[in-house]
Amino acid sequence: MPNAPTIWRYSLANPHTGExxxxxxxxxxxxxxxxxxxxxxxNTNADxxxx
Numbered sequence: 230m231p232n233a234p235t236i237w238r239y240s241l242a243n244p245h246t247g248e249x250x251x252x253x254x255x256x257x258x259x260x261x262x263x264x265x266x267x268x269x270x271x272n273t274n275a276d277x278x279x280x
Contacts (some may be wrong), residue, residue, distance in 0.1 A: 236254065237254070237255070238251065238252070238253070239252040239253075239254070239255065239257075239258040241252070241258075243263075
């Protein structure tokens with residue numbers, strides 16, 4: 230439909246395993262990230278997460 234509103238979808242992929250998780254909207258993505266960060270060990274820095 231030419232005049233239909235754009236629907237955004239979001240996903241995260243683990244670069245090490247290829248596992249992908251999909252989200253319906255930014256709120257759902259934000260909720261997941263908030264919960265995931267809360268589970269990280271104390272004093273975790275970005276380099277430890279991405280390597």
